[in-house]
Amino acid sequence: MKILFLYFSATGVTEKYVQVMKQYAQEKNCVCEVQNLITPESRQKPIDFNEYNGIIFGFPVYSERLPTVIEEWFLEHNFNLSETNGNRSTIFYTFGGRDLEEANQIAYYLLNKVGFSLWLAGEFVGSHSFNVGKGWNLAGNRPNEEDFTLAREFVEKSIDIFNGNGTLFQMNTPLEEYKPFIPPKFFGPFLNLIPRRVGDTCQMCRICETECPTEAFNADEGTVDVSKCILCMGCVKKCPEHAIQTGNLTIAALMIQMQYRFTRRSTRKKKSRIYAEFPQP
Ligand SMILES: Cc1cc2nc3c(=O)[nH]c(=O)nc-3n(C[C@H](O)[C@H](O)[C@H](O)COP(=O)(O)O)c2cc1C
Ligand code: SF4
Numbered sequence: 001m002k003i004l005f006l007y008f009s010a011t012g013v014t015e016k017y018v019q020v021m022k023q024y025a026q027e028k029n030c031v032c033e034v035q036n037l038i039t040p041e042s043r044q045k046p047i048d049f050n051e052y053n054g055i056i057f058g059f060p061v062y063s064e065r066l067p068t069v070i071e072e073w074f075l076e077h078n079f080n081l082s083e084t085n086g087n088r089s090t091i092f093y094t095f096g097g098r099d100l101e102e103a104n105q106i107a108y109y110l111l112n113k114v115g116f117s118l119w120l121a122g123e124f125v126g127s128h129s130f131n132v133g134k135g136w137n138l139a140g141n142r143p144n145e146e147d148f149t150l151a152r153e154f155v156e157k158s159i160d161i162f163n164g165n166g167t168l169f170q171m172n173t174p175l176e177e178y179k180p181f182i183p184p185k186f187f188g189p190f191l192n193l194i195p196r197r198v199g200d201t202c203q204m205c206r207i208c209e210t211e212c213p214t215e216a217f218n219a220d221e222g223t224v225d226v227s228k229c230i231l232c233m234g235c236v237k238k239c240p241e242h243a244i245q246t247g248n249l250t251i252a253a254l255m256i257q258m259q260y261r262f263t264r265r266s267t268r269k270k271k272s273r274i275y276a277e278f279p280q281p
């Protein structure tokens with residue numbers, strides 16, 4: 001059994017889940033390959049899907065959708081799938097304990113459009129990407145052992161599916177029409193989300209530039225092209241000198257919590273789950 005993990009991870013949560021899943025799949029004698037789709041080059045690499053018995057996709061939820069670059073990858077990549085092998089897929093989402101909303105419908109639409117069959121979905125809670133900024137603290141204690149146990153269960157079920165068992169994922173509310181994401185206009189405290197370089201500790205390693213999923217960070221200037229930035233927080237998290245920061249996010253966090261009616265406590269207690277039907281009955 002050969003499995004490909006295809007994922008996107010900017011602040012490391014999805015990657016953590018992939019590592020746990022991969023280790024478990026290997027213990028079950030599967031041959032595993034992993035590919036992170038974070039950089040533009042990695043998203044251009046051709047993939048021979050026919051080499052695999054199944055694909056496990058893993059994506060963070062951004063504004064209740066998939067990251068824009070991933071939605072674009074599905075729409076623009078040449079998939080060239082055969083009907084016998086490599087087209088069986090399962091998908092997991094990581095999220096900061098708030099909500100997934102349309103992400104399920106969008107992923108289902110995109111997978112089917114390019115020729116994958118979807119059999120199972122999982123949603124796994126993880127520390128919110130914006131926790132890298134001061135004053136934002138959602139699901140900061142996640143993933144925990146309970147999440148990882150469920151992640152292993154997800155792999156167990158995926159292996160069974162890739163062995164030819166199971167039933168197709170049932171989407172009860174399919175997307176009627178795909179509409180690309182329209183980025184919100186930044187205003188007030190949300191301007192503080194935009195990362196920038198501060199202080200004089202930068203060593204010019206250029207990780208912020210080379211690892212940016214949208215080529216938005218300019219290492220020479222220490223600034224971000226706001227029209228390209230998807231606020232993934234990868235540059236803040238990955239800078240080895242901690243030279244990249246957001247502004248204070250306290251007010252932005254409170255505004256989001258009021259708008260969507262959730263609390264820090266509810267995100268900490270949110271359960272991860274696995275399902276083969278959406279919405280669940
Ligand atoms: C731009 C952006 C939008 C996000 N939107 C949501 C959301 O709508 N709901 C949610 O629960 N978490 C949201 N999150 C949190 C991430 O989904 C979560 O932290 C994820 O586990 C990060 O994965 P990564 O570390 O692999 O990049 C968002 C994060 C970012 C960067
Ligand atoms: S990642 Fe940090 S240290 Fe490296 S170039 Fe960017 S700001 Fe400088």
Ligand code: SF4
Nearest residue numbers: 212229230232233235
């Ligand atoms: S500049 Fe924006 S898109 Fe690039 S790594 Fe930083 S937060 Fe992510």
